Amino acid sequence: MNYGLIPKIHTNQFNIIGGVKTAINSNALSVDHLELLDNNDIKALKNSNTICTTLPACSFFIGIPYAPVKLMMENNLGVAIASDFNPGTSPTNNMNFVVSLACIKMKMTPEEAINAATINGAYAMGVSDQLGSISVGKKANLIITKILNHYNEIPYNFSNNVIEQVIINGVKQKS
Secondary structure, three states, X not given: OOOOOOXXXXXXXXXXXXXXXXXXXXXXOEEEEOOOOOHHHHHHHHOOOXXXXXXXXXXXXXXXXXXXXXXXXXXXXXEEEOOOOEOOOEOOOOHHHHHHHHHHOOOOOHHHHHHHHOHHHHHHXXXXXXXXXXXXXXXXXXXXXXXXXXXXXXXXXXXOOOEEEEEEOOEEOOO
């Protein structure tokens, strides 16, 4: 029976088991983890609308390889990053730390990592028509940082909270 659910599939965390092909055949919105990829996976992803969601905090916490993001981007695959917040393999919801890991360990530029966390992350959740970028008609969900010379400084502040203000739906949140 069809319940209108859109698949998101976690695969290729510890080995390659054919999950990418299954995800694409199921019209999955995203395929998550992808610490391991082979040429067949990359080829299949190139011909799909499925986005690659990588989870650098999981790799950090349990000591496994980081997803080959540069290889994904060289093959023009969409890449999102997320925290995978859970008590077993990624006990952090700190996206500043996740963005920092993406830069430090997966060699993404700050711009690539911020895009992966925002607009591409929104796409991976199926909400990019409402969230993920500052655009007319989208919800005004923003963070305002403390004074920085450049957004390139964000990954260097992985242990510091650089967020000054949070705005959700256009409303300032209490600190």
